Each structure stands twice: as structure tokens, then as C-alpha cells.
Amino acid sequence: MTRSRTQADGSRAPTSADVARLADVSQTTVSQVLNGKAGITRISAETREKVIAAAARLGYTPNHAARSLRQRRTKLIALVLPTLDNPYFSDVVNAAQEAARERGYAVTVMPIREGDGFRASSLLQGAACDGIIVAGHENCASPELRLLQARGLAVAVLQEQSPDPAISSISVDLEAGGHLATRHLVALGHRRIGHVTERLRPAANGMSRIDGYRRALAEAGLAFDPALVVVTENSMAGGATGAERLLATEGEPATAAFVYNDQLAVGALARLRERGLLVPRDFAVVGFDGLAVGGFTAPPLTSVDSPRGTLGRLAAEVLIRAIEAGSPMAETHRLPVRLLVRGSCGGQEPGDPPP
Amino acid sequence: MTRSRTQADGSRAPTSADVARLADVSQTTVSQVLNGKAGITRISAETREKVIAAAARLGYTPNHAARSLRQRRTKLIALVLPTLDNPYFSDVVNAAQEAARERGYAVTVMPIREGDGFRASSLLQGAACDGIIVAGHENCASPELRLLQARGLAVAVLQEQSPDPAISSISVDLEAGGHLATRHLVALGHRRIGHVTERLRPAANGMSRIDGYRRALAEAGLAFDPALVVVTENSMAGGATGAERLLATEGEPATAAFVYNDQLAVGALARLRERGLLVPRDFAVVGFDGLAVGGFTAPPLTSVDSPRGTLGRLAAEVLIRAIEAGSPMAETHRLPVRLLVRGSCGGQEPGDPPP
DNA sequence: CTGAAAGCGCTAACAG
DNA sequence: CTGTTAGCGCTTTCAG
Numbered sequence: 135m136t137r138s139r140t141q142a143d144g145s146r147a148p149t150s151a152d153v154a155r156l157a158d159v160s161q162t163t164v165s166q167v168l169n170g171k172a173g174i175t176r177i178s179a180e181t182r183e184k185v186i187a188a189a190a191r192l193g194y195t196p197n198h199a200a201r202s203l204r205q206r207r208t209k210l211i212a213l214v215l216p217t218l219d220n221p222y223f224s225d226v227v228n229a230a231q232e233a234a235r236e237r238g239y240a241v242t243v244m245p246i247r248e249g250d251g252f253r254a255s256s257l258l259q260g261a262a263c264d265g266i267i268v269a270g271h272e273n274c275a276s277p278e279l280r281l282l283q284a285r286g287l288a289v290a291v292l293q294e295q296s297p298d299p300a301i302s303s304i305s306v307d308l309e310a311g312g313h314l315a316t317r318h319l320v321a322l323g324h325r326r327i328g329h330v331t332e333r334l335r336p337a338a339n340g341m342s343r344i345d346g347y348r349r350a351l352a353e354a355g356l357a358f359d360p361a362l363v364v365v366t367e368n369s370m371a372g373g374a375t376g377a378e379r380l381l382a383t384e385g386e387p388a389t390a391a392f393v394y395n396d397q398l399a400v401g402a403l404a405r406l407r408e409r410g411l412l413v414p415r416d417f418a419v420v421g422f423d424g425l426a427v428g429g430f431t432a433p434p435l436t437s438v439d440s441p442r443g444t445l446g447r448l449a450a451e452v453l454i455r456a457i458e459a460g461s462p463m464a465e466t467h468r469l470p471v472r473l474l475v476r477g478s479c480g481g482q483e484p485g486d487p488p489p
Numbered sequence: 490m491t492r493s494r495t496q497a498d499g500s501r502a503p504t505s506a507d508v509a510r511l512a513d514v515s516q517t518t519v520s521q522v523l524n525g526k527a528g529i530t531r532i533s534a535e536t537r538e539k540v541i542a543a544a545a546r547l548g549y550t551p552n553h554a555a556r557s558l559r560q561r562r563t564k565l566i567a568l569v570l571p572t573l574d575n576p577y578f579s580d581v582v583n584a585a586q587e588a589a590r591e592r593g594y595a596v597t598v599m600p601i602r603e604g605d606g607f608r609a610s611s612l613l614q615g616a617a618c619d620g621i622i623v624a625g626h627e628n629c630a631s632p633e634l635r636l637l638q639a640r641g642l643a644v645a646v647l648q649e650q651s652p653d654p655a656i657s658s659i660s661v662d663l664e665a666g667g668h669l670a671t672r673h674l675v676a677l678g679h680r681r682i683g684h685v686t687e688r689l690r691p692a693a694n695g696m697s698r699i700d701g702y703r704r705a706l707a708e709a710g711l712a713f714d715p716a717l718v719v720v721t722e723n724s725m726a727g728g729a730t731g732a733e734r735l736l737a738t739e740g741e742p743a744t745a746a747f748v749y750n751d752q753l754a755v756g757a758l759a760r761l762r763e764r765g766l767l768v769p770r771d772f773a774v775v776g777f778d779g780l781a782v783g784g785f786t787a788p789p790l791t792s793v794d795s796p797r798g799t800l801g802r803l804a805a806e807v808l809i810r811a812i813e814a815g816s817p818m819a820e821t822h823r824l825p826v827r828l829l830v831r832g833s834c835g836g837q838e839p840g841d842p843p844p
Numbered sequence: 845c846t847g848a849a850a851g852c853g854c855t856a857a858c859a860g
Numbered sequence: 861c862t863g864t865t866a867g868c869g870c871t872t873t874c875a876g
Contacts (some may be wrong), residue, residue, distance in 0.1 A: 147616060147640050149869055160847045165871055178845065193636070198615035199557035200869035203852045208554065210612075218598070219579035219781070227573055227600055240612055243573070243598035245582055257565075257595055260553035261502060281548070285502050370785050404785035426574070430725050430759035432787040504853055515863045520855055533861060555853035558868045 148192040157181075157188035164189070168196070202261075210263040211241050211453060216248040216270030219369075220397050222423050222442065223269065226292070229446030230267065237454050239264070248272040258282055265453040267292050271335065288456040290449050295341050295466075302456065304449045304467045311438035311471040312346025312392065315420040318436070318473055319390045320354040322481040324418060327351065328362040328388035330376035330398055343422065347392055362388055366398070373401025381409060390418035390479070396425040396437055403431050403478065414480030424474045434476035441469050503547040512536075512543035519544070523551070557616075565618040566596050566808060571603045571625030574724075575752050577778050577797065578624065581647070584801030585622065592809050594619070603627040613637055620808040622647050626690060643811040645804050650696050650821075657811065659804045659822045666793035666826040667701025670747045670775040673791070673828055675709040677836040679773060682706065683717040683743035685731035685753055698777065702747055717743055721753070728756025736764060745773035745834070751780040751792055758786050758833065769835030779829045788832035796824050 150168075154161045159181060167177055167185040177185075188194075202208040211234055215223055231241040242263070246252060248270050258266060265288030268274050274294040279301055283289045290302040319327050329347050348358050361383050366376035376398060380388050393399040399421030403413060411417045413433055421428060424439030452465050505523075509516045514536060522532055522540040532540075543549075557563040566589055570578055586596040597618070601607060603625050613621060614636075620643030623629050629649040634656055638644045645657040674682050684702050703713050716738050721731035731753060735743050748754040754776030758768060766772045768788055776783060779794030807820050 147614075150871095151869075161870080162847060162872085163845095166846085169871080181846085193614075193640075195611055195614035197558070197869050198612060198617035199554045199563065200852090201615075201871080202554035203552070203558050203854085203868090204870045204872080206852070210617075212597070217579060218573055218582055219576040221574040221576060224572060224574035228602075231600065240599075242567070243600065245586065245596075245598065247583075256550055257553060259502075259548075259550035260556075262553035262565075285548075370781055374785070400782065400785050404787070404789075407787055426725055427755065427782065430729070430755050432759070432762055434759075505855090506853075516853090517855075517863060518861095521862090524855080536861080552853050555868090556855075558852090558870085559854045559856085561868070 147197070148194045150194070150196065152192055153185065153188045153194050156192065157184040159185060206261075207457075208262065208264050209239050211239050211450065212258065212263045212266045213241055213243045214246050214266055214268045214270070214273055215243055216246065216273060218243075218245055220395075221425060221427070222395070222397075225442035226269075226446035226449070229443040230450040231446075233447040233450035234454065237450075239450070239454060241450070246270075246273060252276060252278045252282075258287060259285060261285075261287070264288060264457045265290070267449045267453055269293055271332075275335075283462050288453050288462065290453045290456070292445065292449050295339060300462060300464050302452050302463075302465045304445060304452060304465075304469075306440045306445065306469045306471050308343045309341050309346040309349070311422055311440070312343035313350045314346070314471065314473045315343075315392045315422065315438050316347045316350035317353070318420060318475075318479060319392065319418055320350060320356070322390075322418060322479055324390040325354075325356060326359075326362065326386050326388045326390070327356070328364065328380045328383070328391040329393075330364045330366060330373065330380060330391050330402060331394040332368045332372075332398075333365055334363075343392075343394065359385070361385055368394070368398065370397055370401035370404075373398030374405035375401075377402035377405040378409075381406075381411075388417075390420075392420050392422075394422060396421040396423040396428050396435060399435055399437070399478075400427060400431055403433075403435065407432070413478050418479040420473075420479060428474075428476060431478070433478050436476045436478045437474050438471050439474040440471050444469055502552070503549045505549070505551065507547055508540065508543045508549050511547065512539040514540060561616075562812075563617065563619050564594050566594050566805065567613065567618045567621045568596055568598045569601050569621055569623045569625070569628055570598055571601065571628060573598075573600055575750075576780060576782070577750070577752075580797035581624075581801035581804075584798040585805040586801075588802040588805035589809065592805075594805070594809060596805070601625075601628060607631060607633045607637075613642060614640060616640075616642070619643060619812045620645070622804045622808055624648055626687075630690075638817050643808050643817065645808045645811070647800065647804050650694060655817060655819050657807050657818075657820045659800060659807060659820075659824075661795045661800065661824045661826050663698045664696050664701040664704070666777055666795070667698035667747065668705045669701070669826065669828045670698075670777065670793050671702045671705035672708070673775060673830075673834060674745045674747065674773055675705060675711070677745075677773065677834055679745040680709075680711055681714075681717065681741050681743045681745070682711070683719065683735040683738070683746040684748075685719045685721060685728065685735060685746050685757060686749040687723045687727075687753075688720055689718075698747070698749065714740070716740055723749070723753065725752055725756035725759075728753030729760035730756075732757035732760040733764070736761075736766075743772075745775075747775050747777075749777060751776040751778040751783050751790060754790055754792070754833075755782060755786055758788075758790065762787070768833055773834040775828075775834060783829075783831060786833070791831045791833045792829050793826050794829040795826050799824055 150164045154164045269292040274291045293305045296303045364376045364379045366372040421437035424437045428435030505519045509519045624647040629646045648660045651658045719731045719734045721727040776792035783790035
């Protein structure tokens with residue numbers, strides 16, 4: 135009973151060897167009992183009891199690093215988010231976490247600011263997790279992703295279409311959302327409809343919000359007017375200045391706007407109010423995401439609702455599939471969206487519109 | 490040159506042995522070059538070059554699990570949050586991350602729902618990280634925390650006073666905040682001031698928002714009326730029903746409320762509006778947190794601003810100090826707050842009030 | 845049904 | 861200035 139290497143505070147996390155000693159069995163047996171697959175019963179009931187009791191008495195938990203090293207598997211998934219200040223990801227993370235847990239994986243969130251270029255990637259490269267789900271424009275577009283994938287890390291991209299077809303992507307149908315939102319405004323009689331958006335990406339492939347916006351305009355016989363597209367920063371403040379700029383646009387003024395996301399839309403609503411415009415009487419707004427906050431704005435925000443739970447769950451499932459396949463099988467999923475009609479467009483009272 | 494164990498896709502993450510072979514040196518040398526402390530130069534410039542070149546050529550990144558196992562240190566800090574749907578923590582996390590990075594640590598976020606009882610704690614117990622910063626009522630109060638600390642994990646509690654004096658705590662001065670908010674309302678002439686709050690915790694130790702609320706009332710010679718304290722759920726919807734209940738209270742009606750946090754306050758503002766009350770003319774509201782969203786509500790929300798960046802940075806510093814000391818030194822920090830006057834109380838235009 | 849031995853990839857002692 | 865050796869804690873053959 136050599137009790138070596140004590141910590142500064144006198145204790146030391148118990149190891150499987152400690153458990154083995156206490157239960158008077160081998161480490162192998164401890165491992166077998168504690169990780170025993172249901173099927174294979176190579177352990178007697180009596181031994182099993184002893185081991186379990188010993189483990190419980192010591193409060194034993196397997197050392198994560200040792201196990202990961204040995205198994206070349208961490209059972210850990212990282213969700214890479216650009217920021218935590220948009221509650222959009224809350225539901226996504228919860229659902230991903232739940233789906234992962236069912237399969238024996240844990241989910242952890244790594245905030246990596248857009249443009250930081252995966253500076254934290256020593257962790258990712260170093261196989262600190264088995265796979266990553268990546269969100270955020272730049273992060274998703276990063277060429278480093280395919281390097282990570284080549285290193286054996288499973289990669290899935292969330293809410294963006296990856297430029298790289300070899301990388302899995304789970305997103306909602308942004309184009310359909312843009313179309314739905316814009317069509318809604320058209321149906322309410324608007325003919326000068328603006329679009330407030332985050333910086334436009336060059337790699338537009340006909341799959342983004344603005345494409346749906348343009349399609350709805352075209353279908354209604356309305357010309358696309360670049361002067362009505364305002365690019366701004368992705369924040370509430372950005373939404374406010376976006377609205378401001380839209381109002382200041384030359385030519386016939388806009389009477390409505392389809393806004394990139396609810397975060398921006400909250401800012402836009404505030405600025406419209408400050409400028410003395412009454413929404414929806416003087417101006418209509420549609421957001422995107424279907425955030426809870428939209429139920430509490432003045433007026434409540436009509437928005438394209440995205441199935442965040444399904445998105446998160448699916449992302450986890452796809453990723454785990456790839457991890458367990460051992461090879462990078464790319465899957466692409468595009469989930470449908472629906473219009474969540476609240477009060478910011480007028481015309482109808484809260485309730486679901488006809489499809 | 491035995492190239493063994495290829496992955497399904499034919500590649501394999503390079504190891505330090507691979508680098509050593511390529512550079513024609515020993516693994517030790519590779520390790521020394523790549524982790525070399527600035528001071529100790531036991532490596533010739535030439536060798537260093539060779540190693541660095543080889544590592545670069547292979548795209549070598551040290552294996553996290555192996556390194557952690559060997560060093561008994563992960564250089565990883567987990568921030569345990571109850572949910573991601575309150576943007577409050579965004580700044581906290583960013584600041585913590587920055588402070589940690591300066592010291593060579595990475596920060597990861599683990600969402601653990603309140604009441605889940607650290608179910609994910611196999612990771613925490615298993616030494617998957619060196620320390621944790623815990624937020625959320627129940628999580629902070631969990632007795633498991635001291636177990637984790639006993640296991641050698643550094644623990645710091647955020648924004649709550651830990652019931653356990655042996656655990657570090659970094660929070661803002663909630664009592665002062667409650668006092669500041671309530672005094673502001675008193676100064677504006679309100680005499681029936683309600684308080685909408687999340688469930689009250691038994692362990693009230695004179696340090697929470699409500700204590701400051703009561704102190705300000707007392708100082709103004711106003712009686713504390715339990716009928717004006719409404720307990721509700723921690724969400725925007727909860728804030729709405731809280732406001733509702735406050736309006737329905739019997740006795741002389743409230744004309745103002747100090748609300749637990751901005752999330753709740755957003756909901757409260759919305760419900761007041763729906764009920765036809767004009768804020769601040771008919772009712773005044775003060776929130777807590779100083780979130781960005783408060784700048785975009787109708788009217789903009791006056792709130793007790795909390796130094797979230799400092800909080801996060803300090804938490805990381807305290808934790809890292811504890812990690813590197815090797816023993817659980819408890820530190821308690823309570824940061825000051827200030828009133829952020831916007832429009833939801835009237836009386837003065839946006840701008841800082843006199844202290 | 846159980847144990848002994850090997851080794852995951854890395855770094856820290858200790859020799860030279 | 862560099863290499864050899866050992867071992868972190870675990871799981872996994874392989875023998876019994």
C-alpha cells in the first residue's frame with residue numbers, strides 16, 4: 135500500500151489502480167466492470183459488486199486524459215460559436231447536447247471570434263475533441279476546417295453552406311426564408327421593400343436570404359433596387375443604423391424591410407420608433423430566427439422561425455455518425471422554415487398565416 | 490520508418506516521434522524545442538531550426554490528451570453556465586477568455602442546466618480541465634462543488650455568494666445595486682415600489698438585490714410590503730407575468746418596479762405596454778445587468794450596470810491563481826455597480842446621474 | 845471468469 | 861548541448 139504523490143492539499147484523485155487494490159482485483163477487472171458492455175459478461179456478480187463498492191467508496195471517476203489517450207477518442211464534441219451574445223444558439227446547443235448525450239458524448243462550447251482564425255485550434259488539432267460543429271460566417275469558411283478534417287477530426291458546419299463539399303453542412307433554408315418574409319410583405323401591399331443585412335458574402339450561391347428576397351420581388355414583378363439593400367454590422371446597434379440608412383435612401387422611400395436576423399430587427403424597430411415611425415402602420419418589418427425577444431418588442435416582431443432544436447440535434451447526429459464511421463462522410467441538410475406572424479407587419483393579427 | 494496504424498482515410502495525426510524522426514533528433518529534443526521556456530537554451534540554433542522545420546512540414550500539434558496526462562495539467566478552464574439564452578454572459582466569457590489566454594489557458598463553456606446536478610461531471614471529476622468557473626443559482630450552491638475542489642479541481646463561483654467559504658467567489662455588489670435602483674425610484678417620487686424577482690433563495694445573507702431594495706425603502710421611510718414582491722420565472726415571459734401580477738396586487742397599486750434583471754425587465758415592459766400603461770409616465774422600471782438590449786426597448790431601460798468584463802477577467806485570474814498555487818485558496822471579490830440611466834424611469838434624460 | 849503486460853503520445857529526470 | 865529511460869492512468873490483447 136504505497137501511497138505516493140499526494141497533492142498540495144493532501145488528497146489525490148483516486149485511480150483505477152486504487153480501486154483495484156481496495157477491491158482486491160486487477161485493474162483490468164475494474165475497467166471491465168466499469169465499462170462493461172451489456173453483452174459480454176466475463177465478470178462474476180460477486181466481483182462486480184466488490185468493484186462497484188470500492189469505486190463508490192473512493193468516489194472514483196476515470197481520468198479523462200488517460201482514457202482519451204488510450205482509446206484515441208474523447209467522446210467530446212465542441213461547438214464553435216463566434217459569440218454568445220445572440221441567444222439564437224441557446225436552443226441549438228441544448229438540442230445538440232441532448233442528442234449527443236444519448237449517444238454517450240458530451241458537448242462543450244468554444245467561442246472563437248470571427249476572424250480570429252481558429253487561434254485556439256491547438257486544442258482542436260490536438261485531438262482534444264472528436265469532432266466540431268462550427269457556426270459563423272468566417273469560421274465556417276475557414277480553409278483550416280479541411281485541414282482539421284484531414285487530421286481525423288469530424289467537422290460539420292452549422293447554418294452556412296460550406297464552400298467545401300467535403301464538409302457536412304446543416305442549415306435552414308435561408309433562401310426559402312427570405313422568400314417567405316418578402317412574399318409576406320408583398321402580399322400586404324408593399325412595393326418598396328428594403329433588406330437590411332450583415333455584410334454580403336461573395337460566395338453567394340443562390341442559397342441565401344437575399345436570393346429569396348430577390349425571387350419574391352421578381353415574382354411580384356418588382357424591380358430589385360440595390361439602393362434598398364443596406365449592409366450593416368451584426369448587432370442590435372447595427373440594425374438601428376441599418377434602418378436609419380434605409381430611411382435615408384434616395385428615390386421612393388421603402389415602406390417595409392426584411393431584416394437579416396431578429397437581433398438586427400430589434401435595433402431596427404427601436405430606430406424606426408425614435409424616428410417617429412409607427413410600426414406597422416408606417417413601416418413593416420420581418421426578422422429572421424424567431425427569437426423569444428421578438429415576442430416582447432413593440433410591436434411584436436414577425437419573423438422567419440428557424441427550427442433551432444432540430445438543427446442542433448441533427449448537427450450532433452451527423453457529426454457523431456462521421457466520428458464513428460471514422461472517415462469524413464459529408465452530409466448536407468437543409469431544414470424548412472416557417473413564418474411566425476406577430477405584429478410588426480400589420481394586416482393580420484397574430485396567428486399563423488395560410489401557407 | 491515503420492508507418493503503422495493509418496486511419497480509415499489513410500492519414501494519421503503526426504506525433505512528436507514523427508517529427509523527431511524527420512528532424513533526426515530525439516523526441517526529447519522535439520519537446521524541448523517546441524515547449525522551450527524562454528530562459529533555458531539547451532538547444533543549438535541549428536537543431537532548433539531542423540525541429541521547427543520538421544514540425545511545420547508535418548503540421549504537428551501536440552496531442553492534448555497525452556500532454557495533459559503527463560503534466561497532470563490541461564491548461565483548460567471550463568465556464569459552467571446554466572443556459573446560453575441570456576447574453577449577460579457573453580462579455581464575461583470574452584473577458585475570461587482573454588485573461589486566460591494571456592496566461593496560456595483556454596476557456597471552454599459547458600452549459601449545465603440548473604438542477605441537472607452536474608450530470609456532466611464525469612468530465613469535471615475526470616480532470617478534463619484544471620478549474621471551473623460556475624454560474625447559476627443552483628449550480629453554485631451545489632454541494633458537489635466542494636467535492637470537485639477536494640479532488641483537486643480549482644473552483645470559483647460567479648455572481649453568487651457561495652454558501653461555502655472555502656470556495657472563491659467573484660460577484661458584483663447585488664445589494665448595492667438593489668439599493669441604487671430603488672433609491673433612484675424613491676428620488677423620483679415613487680412610494681409604492683414593487684420588486685419582480687426570480688425565486689427567492691433561503692440562504693439570503695443580506696447580500697442580494699432584495700436586501701438593497703429593502704434598505705432603500707427603509708431609508709426613505711417606506712414600509713416593506715411583501716405584497717409588492719413578485720416571484721417569477723427567469724425569462725422574458727416570466728418578467729411579463731411578474732409585471733402582470735404586480736399590477737393585480739391588492740392595496741394601493743405600485744407605480745414602479747425594480748426588476749431582477751434586464752431579461753425580466755424586457756418582458757415586464759412589454760406587458761405594461763400591452764396593459765395600456767405608458768412607461769415611464771404611468772409606471773417606472775429599473776432592470777439589472779445593463780444589457781445592450783436595454784438600449785433598444787420602448788422606452789430604453791434604466792438598469793444597474795454590472796462590470797461584466799472585469800468580472801470575467803477577475804474570475805479567470807483568481808482561478809488560475811488557485812490552479813497554479815495547487816491548493817484551494819479562496820478569494821472573495823465583490824465589484825461595484827453603477828446606475829445606467831436611460832428612459833424607463835423618466836425624471837431625467839439619458840445621462841449619468843450624480844453619485 | 846480473471847490477470848499480466850503492453851502501450852496510447854508526451855515530458856521530466858537523469859546521464860552523458 | 862542531446863539522448864535514454866520511465867511513467868502519467870487507462871484499456872486491450874493475450875494467456876491462463
